Amino acid sequence: MKYNSYIKPFRTLYARITMWIMLTVLVVFIIITYLVTYFGAKGVLLGSTENAKSRMEITNQRINTVMHAVEVAVYNTIPEVELSLNKPDDMYRIVRRLLEINPYIVGSTVAFEPYYYKEKGEQFSPYAYRSVDNNIQTKQLGTSDYEYHYMDWYQIPKLLKKNYWSEPYYDRGGGEQMMTTFSHPLYDKKGNLYAIITADISLEWVSDLLRKSDIDFNNKALELNINSDAELQAELENDSDFFYHYAYSYIIGKGGTYIAHPMRERILNDTYFNHSMKYNDSIDNLIGYEMIDGKSGMRIINRDGTDFIVSYSPIERTGWSMATVIPNNLITNRSIKYATIIVGVMLFGLLVLFIICRSILKRATRPLALFAHSADNIAKGNLNASLPVIRTHDEMKQLHDSFAMMQTSLKQQIEELKTVNAQKGRIEGELKVASDIQMSMLPKIYPPYPDRQDIDIFGSLTPAKAVGGDLFDFYIRDEKLFFVIGDVSGKGVPASLVMAVSRTLFRIVSSHLEEPSGIMHQMNEALSDQNDSNMFVTLFIGSLDLRNGHLQYCNGGHDAPLLVNLKENTQQLLDCKSNLPVGVMPGFDFESQETDIDTDTLIFLYTDGLTEAENIQHQLFTEARIFEVTQQLLTDKPEVLSAQSVVERMARAVHQFVGDAEQSDDLTMLAIKRKNI
Amino acid sequence: MKRFFYTLLLSVIGTCSIQAQKQLVFTPTWTAQAQFAGFYVADALGFFKDEGLDVIIKHPSASNTSLNRLKSGESHYVALHLVSALDMIDKGDELINVMQCFQQSGEMIVSHKPLRGLKSLDRKRVGCFKSGISKLPIALARREKVNIEWIPFISHTNLYVSGAIDATLAMNYNEYYQLIMAGQRLKRNQIIYMRDIGCNVPEDGVYVTREYFTKHKAEIDKFVKASKRGWEYAISHPKETLDIVMLYMRQAGISGNEDAQKWMLKECLRLLVSPRTGKRTYKLEPEGLNQANSILLQGGEITKPITYKQITEP
Numbered sequence: 001m002k003y004n005s006y007i008k009p010f011r012t013l014y015a016r017i018t019m020w021i022m023l024t025v026l027v028v029f030i031i032i033t034y035l036v037t038y039f040g041a042k043g044v045l046l047g048s049t050e051n052a053k054s055r056m057e058i059t060n061q062r063i064n065t066v067m068h069a070v071e072v073a074v075y076n077t078i079p080e081v082e083l084s085l086n087k088p089d090d091m092y093r094i095v096r097r098l099l100e101i102n103p104y105i106v107g108s109t110v111a112f113e114p115y116y117y118k119e120k121g122e123q124f125s126p127y128a129y130r131s132v133d134n135n136i137q138t139k140q141l142g143t144s145d146y147e148y149h150y151m152d153w154y155q156i157p158k159l160l161k162k163n164y165w166s167e168p169y170y171d172r173g174g175g176e177q178m179m180t181t182f183s184h185p186l187y188d189k190k191g192n193l194y195a196i197i198t199a200d201i202s203l204e205w206v207s208d209l210l211r212k213s214d215i216d217f218n219n220k221a222l223e224l225n226i227n228s229d230a231e232l233q234a235e236l237e238n239d240s241d242f243f244y245h246y247a248y249s250y251i252i253g254k255g256g257t258y259i260a261h262p263m264r265e266r267i268l269n270d271t272y273f274n275h276s277m278k279y280n281d282s283i284d285n286l287i288g289y290e291m292i293d294g295k296s297g298m299r300i301i302n303r304d305g306t307d308f309i310v311s312y313s314p315i316e317r318t319g320w321s322m323a324t325v326i327p328n329n330l331i332t333n334r335s336i337k338y339a340t341i342i343v344g345v346m347l348f349g350l351l352v353l354f355i356i357c358r359s360i361l362k363r364a365t366r367p368l369a370l371f372a373h374s375a376d377n378i379a380k381g382n383l384n385a386s387l388p389v390i391r392t393h394d395e396m397k398q399l400h401d402s403f404a405m406m407q408t409s410l411k412q413q414i415e416e417l418k419t420v421n422a423q424k425g426r427i428e429g430e431l432k433v434a435s436d437i438q439m440s441m442l443p444k445i446y447p448p449y450p451d452r453q454d455i456d457i458f459g460s461l462t463p464a465k466a467v468g469g470d471l472f473d474f475y476i477r478d479e480k481l482f483f484v485i486g487d488v489s490g491k492g493v494p495a496s497l498v499m500a501v502s503r504t505l506f507r508i509v510s511s512h513l514e515e516p517s518g519i520m521h522q523m524n525e526a527l528s529d530q531n532d533s534n535m536f537v538t539l540f541i542g543s544l545d546l547r548n549g550h551l552q553y554c555n556g557g558h559d560a561p562l563l564v565n566l567k568e569n570t571q572q573l574l575d576c577k578s579n580l581p582v583g584v585m586p587g588f589d590f591e592s593q594e595t596d597i598d599t600d601t602l603i604f605l606y607t608d609g610l611t612e613a614e615n616i617q618h619q620l621f622t623e624a625r626i627f628e629v630t631q632q633l634l635t636d637k638p639e640v641l642s643a644q645s646v647v648e649r650m651a652r653a654v655h656q657f658v659g660d661a662e663q664s665d666d667l668t669m670l671a672i673k674r675k676n677i
Numbered sequence: 678m679k680r681f682f683y684t685l686l687l688s689v690i691g692t693c694s695i696q697a698q699k700q701l702v703f704t705p706t707w708t709a710q711a712q713f714a715g716f717y718v719a720d721a722l723g724f725f726k727d728e729g730l731d732v733i734i735k736h737p738s739a740s741n742t743s744l745n746r747l748k749s750g751e752s753h754y755v756a757l758h759l760v761s762a763l764d765m766i767d768k769g770d771e772l773i774n775v776m777q778c779f780q781q782s783g784e785m786i787v788s789h790k791p792l793r794g795l796k797s798l799d800r801k802r803v804g805c806f807k808s809g810i811s812k813l814p815i816a817l818a819r820r821e822k823v824n825i826e827w828i829p830f831i832s833h834t835n836l837y838v839s840g841a842i843d844a845t846l847a848m849n850y851n852e853y854y855q856l857i858m859a860g861q862r863l864k865r866n867q868i869i870y871m872r873d874i875g876c877n878v879p880e881d882g883v884y885v886t887r888e889y890f891t892k893h894k895a896e897i898d899k900f901v902k903a904s905k906r907g908w909e910y911a912i913s914h915p916k917e918t919l920d921i922v923m924l925y926m927r928q929a930g931i932s933g934n935e936d937a938q939k940w941m942l943k944e945c946l947r948l949l950v951s952p953r954t955g956k957r958t959y960k961l962e963p964e965g966l967n968q969a970n971s972i973l974l975q976g977g978e979i980t981k982p983i984t985y986k987q988i989t990e991p
Contacts, residue, residue: 150831
């Protein structure tokens with residue numbers, strides 16, 4: 001019941017067509033959605049990473065601009081240092097001057113080799129720096145607690161003999177800020193190093209730059225809602241969960257030390273590898289290695305089940321490297337957001353399509369139901385059933401016209417049928433009369449001669465159609481039994497007419513002729529005269545002298561009769577000359593024959609309706625079966641065998657043989673038994 | 678942990694109230710880190726107080742090293758590397774080893790290029806500690822006639838990472854870990870452990886002046902007893918010990934990395950075990966002393982061998 005009610009909506013044509021359209025559109029829709037989501041995610045990823053790259057390039061340029069300016073400032077100071085080598089204390093003035101004209105430089109020194117000026121001792125490094133109130137102060141940098149000859153900014157450029165940007169460090173000497181130092185080795189004319197000149201710059205602005213860039217990136221590129229610096233800062237410092245929900249950047253130094261990172265406590269305290277080695281993902285370490293090796297790239301790492309896309313590229317001049325980390329779900333979320341809009345629009349479109357489809361199809365197919373109703377009415381006999389009104393000029397209109405035509409045509413045909421049926425009934429009635437007349441021509445009272453003990457006759461004719469073409473007849477004249485059996489060519493009414501003529505001719509002609517051949521000759525002449533329809537009849541005419549059993553007979557193309565001797569229990573076909581059928585050739589000379597029929601002998605005459613009776617397998621009854629039946633009769637009770645019993649027994653046998661097969665020809669049998677008195 | 682915090686509280690209160698008792702100053706070899714975990718534990722958990730001692734830990738600075746503090750009398754007990762101590766004794770200072778913490782060497786050489794023994798470093802620049810603890814490899818190289826340009830450093834990482842030096846000396850528990858954390862991908866063939874080339878000499882020990890030794894034998898015994906207890910506690914409670922180390926680092930104004938300190942603690946605790954006996958004796962073993970003597974003497978870092986008696990009970 002539930003199932004039926006479930007499928008019920010799809011019983012109607014418009015519902016099914018709508019369903020198929022919707023299914024097709026849905027499949028296309030799903031494919032489009034998948035493709036849009038897939039390529040959308042790729043596009044968002046590409047856009048985000050390109051954005052990250054360009055941000056890194058901007059940061060790179062900003063840092064480089066500052067560093068380049070520092071380097072130029074230091075180079076410009078070198079000639080002054082060289083000119084003042086004889087006046088070591090002038091170095092204080094020189095480094096102070098460097099700070100004065102370059103506001104972004106927060107400290108500078110010319111640090112000399114040990115005992116370069118013997119009077120200045122092992123350490124001599126005039127140093128200018130900005131105090132807390134931004135005044136420029138000078139002092140000797142090297143102390144027993146700060147042996148600058150062992151500091152990176154001094155040792156590394158000295159050993160490498162080239163410029164060196166130090167790894168960022170935290171200045172605890174007064175500035176309390178992150179700094180980096182540019183060092184340039186100075187050589188005398190002999191090529192011996194005599195000092196390292198430096199310039200310090202603050203790196204606090206790098207973190208600020210990165211933070212602002214991150215906020216911008218999160219807001220614009222990833223469409224995340226970070227409204228203020230303060231909000232982001234709060235996120236950064238208190239919530240490590242931040243890393244799973246926002247994109248962020250960091251910079252690491254050559255040794256992996258964090259120079260800029262959203263979590264400030266990591267800056268200068270931790271290296272990249274302090275953290276990466278805690279994770280199982282070896283890509284994490286690989287990224288760190290590639291970064292400190294100065295390579296660029298983009299890789300995906302997994303931390304705690306979350307994928308992150310990391311883009312990184314080196315910052316020139318420094319050996320530092322910057323990376324931007326974007327949680328993959330931000331990319332996915334964005335593409336899902338776009339996909340959701342598309343899916344929403346498509347779903348709405350689908351709904352509209354469904355409503356329109358359903359409405360149009362319902363309207364278009366509504367007449368079909370009305371046509372079906374009309375057809376039902378017509379089928380029930382209401383030929384005047386009304387048809388739906390169609391205003392369109394399409395297939396439905398054609399259907400309407402066809403229905404209307406069918407209705408009209410049906411009406412006409414039924415009228416014609418009525419007429420035909422009436423005619424047929426009349427013909428059938430006439431045929432019945434004809435059949436009755438035909439049957440009345442045949443002897444139908446048995447025994448025909450109840451007073452005579454010497455003769456026993458029984459005849460039967462079963463026409464294949466209403467009227468038949470077979471005939472038999474007999475009568476006694478002058479103690480002679482004249483009998484005939486015949487078969488007119490063809491069937492039905494034409495044959496029956498010829499049969500009636502033949503029987504009448506037989507009665508007329510035999511009434512004044514004795515010889516069967518003469519009778520046949522006369523009949524032949526009469527029938528063949530003006531025989532335009534080429535009808536003919538096979539006849540066997542006999543004249544049995546009832547006194548002595550002498551039989552004169554003439555065969556006109558008919559089957560030879562069977563003689564059954566009841567005394568001797570023998571049977572045989574009567575010797576017959578074939579001759580031509582009657583009506584074929586006028587003037588034909590029919591040869592007469594004669595024989596003697598003993599008492600207790602039965603003459604069995606039949607038409608080819610017996611021998612050629614067909615069963616379903618198209619087997620014929622044949623003479624052999626006739627012999628079998630008579631043989632059986634002889635075996636049973638030959639002494640009481642009557643003409644009627646032979647005919648009836650033969651009829652039964654042939655009916656049994658034929659079974660359900662349709663009777664194809666008239667079946668006529670005539671049995672004449674000469675009895676012993 | 679509760680006991681630890683209570684003790685800390687007590688120690689703060691104690692510092693203010695018990696002025697009458699003589700305060701003993703202990704100075705490790707360097708700034709606060711897990712290398713001195715046993716002493717921090719003894720201090721934090723009141724093991725010194727349990728012995729009736731009022732000990733304060735004061736860290737050295739570049740200009741005021743532990744040895745300087747010992748000589749000036751600012752510190753009564755100092756931690757020193759055996760090699761540094763031998764060097765000082767050779768130069769005439771009278772130092773007495775009262776406790777030997779590290780019985781093994783944690784020193785190693787790390788190179789940019791693969792090494793095939795010390796010879797691979799011939800005519801190379803190798804970073805060495807500016808303090809005296811590098812004297813053993815320097816003596817060894819000299820003995821082996823390997824000509825190395827030694828570059829003294831205070832901090833090795835950037836020097837090594839920048840490529841300014843070809844190789845560097847490192848302590849397995851400290852500098853080595855820093856190099857790994859700086860992204861150095863070190864393979865086994867880039868490393869030579871001093872212990873693998875016949876230099877598995879004892880390292881950190883506690884030293885006092887000869888004068889102090891003769892006058893305060895009872896106090897020394899108590900100090901050593903409390904310190905041993907501190908180290909043993911560190912072995913059985915490494916997690917709690919790490920917390921204590923991090924606390925002392927914060928107090929000293931050093932922003933330490935916990936993972937680095939965890940590594941250092943683990944490696945340092947390993948060095949407490951004698952390679953000869955497999956036990957933690959906390960006593961200088963003559964064999965270790967002789968090995969150090971031999972290398973330093975052959976390398977010309979000391980002029981005459983320092984006898985066991987001379988360094989332990991003059």
